[in-house]
Amino acid sequence: MSSRFVRPVVVQVGRHDLERVILDVNATILLRSIPHQTQKRKLAMDACLQVLRGEARTPLARRAFVAAALEAKILRSD
Secondary structure, eight states: OOOEEEEEEEEOOSTTSOOEEEEESOOTHHHHHOOSOOHHHHHHHHHHHHHHTTSSOHHHHHHHHHHHHHHTTOEEEO
16 A cells, blocks of 8 residues: 555745645654644544554545644645
8 A cells, every 4th residue: 555645745834944745644744843732633643654554545644634734834735
């Protein structure tokens, strides 16, 4: 099972940082960029780990990642 997203997700962590293109579930940016353990961040991290273990499908993780990035106000393009 692939861990790559069908469409990349673009995030911008800091106000002056460059945009980053997230291509797959190896989204450690969630750990570094969202300092508070919100429910959406936790769901996204869990979904990404489940994909890496072969227990879930990538679209589920992508949706959870987008929701967490939107909540953290770092989402630039979905």
